Amino acid sequence: MMGATYTTASSVEDAVAAMAAGARPVAGGTDLVVGARQGKKPLPQALVGIHKIPGLDGIGESDGGLVLGALVTHSALVSHPIVRGRFTGLADASAIVGSHATRANGTIGGNLMNASPAMDTGAPLLCMGATVELAGPGGRRTIGLDELWAGPGQLSASADELLVSVNIPAPSPGTGSAYVRLQYRRQMEIAVVGAAAVVTLGGGAVMDARIAITALAPTIHRVPDAEAALVGGPPDEARVDAAAAAAAAAARPIGDVRASVEYRRAMAVVMARRAIMTAVARASGQDMAIPASDSTYGS
Amino acid sequence: MKYEIILTVNGVAYPVEVDAHASLLHTVRDQVGLTGSKEGCDDSECGACMMLIDGRPVNSCSYLACQADGAEIITVEGLAPGDDLTPLQSAFLAEGGVQCGFCTPGMLISATALLAANPEPTPDEIRVGLSGNLCRCTGYDGIVRAVSKVARG
Numbered sequence A: 001m002m003g004a005t006y007t008t009a010s011s012v013e014d015a016v017a018a019m020a021a022g023a024r025p026v027a028g029g030t031d032l033v034v035g036a037r038q039g040k041k042p043l044p045q046a047l048v049g050i051h052k053i054p055g056l057d058g059i060g061e062s063d064g065g066l067v068l069g070a071l072v073t074h075s076a077l078v079s080h081p082i083v084r085g086r087f088t089g090l091a092d093a094s095a096i097v098g099s100h101a102t103r104a105n106g107t108i109g110g111n112l113m114n115a116s117p118a119m120d121t122g123a124p125l126l127c128m129g130a131t132v133e134l135a136g137p138g139g140r141r142t143i144g145l146d147e148l149w150a151g152p153g154q155l156s157a158s159a160d161e162l163l164v165s166v167n168i169p170a171p172s173p174g175t176g177s178a179y180v181r182l183q184y185r186r187q188m189e190i191a192v193v194g195a196a197a198v199v200t201l202g203g204g205a206v207m208d209a210r211i212a213i214t215a216l217a218p219t220i221h222r223v224p225d226a227e228a229a230l231v232g233g234p235p236d237e238a239r240v241d242a243a244a245a246a247a248a249a250a251a252r253p254i255g256d257v258r259a260s261v262e263y264r265r266a267m268a269v270v271m272a273r274r275a276i277m278t279a280v281a282r283a284s285g286q287d288m289a290i291p292a293s294d295s296t297y298g299s
Numbered sequence B: 001m002k003y004e005i006i007l008t009v010n011g012v013a014y015p016v017e018v019d020a021h022a023s024l025l026h027t028v029r030d031q032v033g034l035t036g037s038k039e040g041c042d043d044s045e046c047g048a049c050m051m052l053i054d055g056r057p058v059n060s061c062s063y064l065a066c067q068a069d070g071a072e073i074i075t076v077e078g079l080a081p082g083d084d085l086t087p088l089q090s091a092f093l094a095e096g097g098v099q100c101g102f103c104t105p106g107m108l109i110s111a112t113a114l115l116a117a118n119p120e121p122t123p124d125e126i127r128v129g130l131s132g133n134l135c136r137c138t139g140y141d142g143i144v145r146a147v148s149k150v151a152r153g
């Protein structure tokens, strides 16, 4: 037996070739390597380090939208002025991933590709309409995040497809976004329940709304009923409550050591309401603290 | 399979031979011979193993040695030149930020990274910033005071 192997990819093509030969990519390692040490899953026998591939760590603007390389870290996202200013829900999410060591190494590609129903960047990116570009042996393709996740820890992408970039379209004027999670502590935590909202206001009314729930179903997903309940009038208490109730009604939570089914359901309403209200406040130009989740702490 | 890599720790290049799965922490402790960095949990919970890699704080227990090939690694031994202490190290001693000392190497690395990113953190920002580092002895107050003291200059 040859034992475990490791190579460092110096290009996307290199990485894809190694993956096609059976190697698993490792970026920051904060999920793959940590999971192995916790005994969740052994480290794959064949590994390919993708952390040195040039050009994958940039945050670029295109037509008012953003292009994030797969290797962009949570720290880079949280400190980026455009992410904070116009894609604030993503900054809310990246700001609460792990500790500062997790954020300095953990990448957006690794977060999305772990397909966890509790990952923090998933819900805001889904609401923002983000797509991912995947490179495989047969070429490149672009798919929506809703298409990417197939179940807890399961992707529709095949094992030899490398996530190259995340593309977020430009938000319409008057748009605000937020991501909020229920957490028992402010750092080193995983969402017990989470919700994201992207709200566009025009003339005092909600013109468009996107609402997604985290850690409440096998995959993070949007809730069309909640979105419909919010659109078409002012974001008053009745509308916000109806939308939050619809978001919670779509939840299919599991019960585990961190929270029971009943508690997750009850908190789904609260998190959805907070996400919507924060997004509305930001859409109307109010400056709300990042991460939005901190305001849920201890209150 | 064994891989020949070069770990540059505290400015010195160490050629070492490692398995694909070897952690940076074990390699630095057992092969490089620098045992300042500690192993508490070995799964990224406690921060006792924290090192700086190209300036980034990293839990080295959960980082592949192979991925650190060619990078600039700083461990607690490399924070201060020679036998001097950095202002942060002195403040830890003066403020009672050290008791058994097991968490201290990781705390110092973590606080160094925190201060580099945010030179004037509030006490709350210090607590949040150091929340990946567990201390069983001090109750954290001395540590927060020490970091505040350096932040105020």
Ligand SMILES: Cc1cc2nc3c(=O)[nH]c(=O)nc-3n(C[C@H](O)[C@H](O)[C@H](O)COP(=O)(O)OP(=O)(O)OC[C@H]3O[C@@H](n4cnc5c(N)ncnc54)[C@H](O)[C@@H]3O)c2cc1C
Residues within 6 Å of the ligand: A024, A025, A026, A027, A028, A029, A030, A031, A032, A033, A034, A050, A070, A096, A097, A098, A099, A102, A105, A106, A107, A108, A109, A110, A111, A112, A113, A114, A118, A119, A120, A121, A161, A162, A163, A164, A188, A189, A190, A191, B044, B045
């Ligand atoms: C202490 C701790 C706390 C954490 N807290 C949180 C938290 O609060 N919220 C949260 O969402 N996550 C959390 N995480 C999980 C993890 O840190 C994040 O998901 C991080 O973004 C993973 O990125 P990475 O680069 O380290 O991934 P890696 O570990 O390198 O990879 C993760 C997975 O994605 C695959 N992969 C990586 N990059 C690509 C790519 N470009 N294309 C294809 N596949 C790829 C890998 O093969 C692997 O299966 C935490 C982890 C730790 C250790």
Ligand code: FES
Residues within 6 Å of the ligand: B038, B039, B040, B041, B042, B043, B044, B045, B046, B047, B048, B049, B050, B059, B060, B061, B062
């Ligand atoms: S030993 Fe590395 S985090 Fe605990």
Ligand code: FES
Residues within 6 Å of the ligand: B097, B098, B099, B100, B101, B102, B103, B104, B134, B135, B136, B137, B138
């Ligand atoms: S001083 Fe003993 S663990 Fe911190």
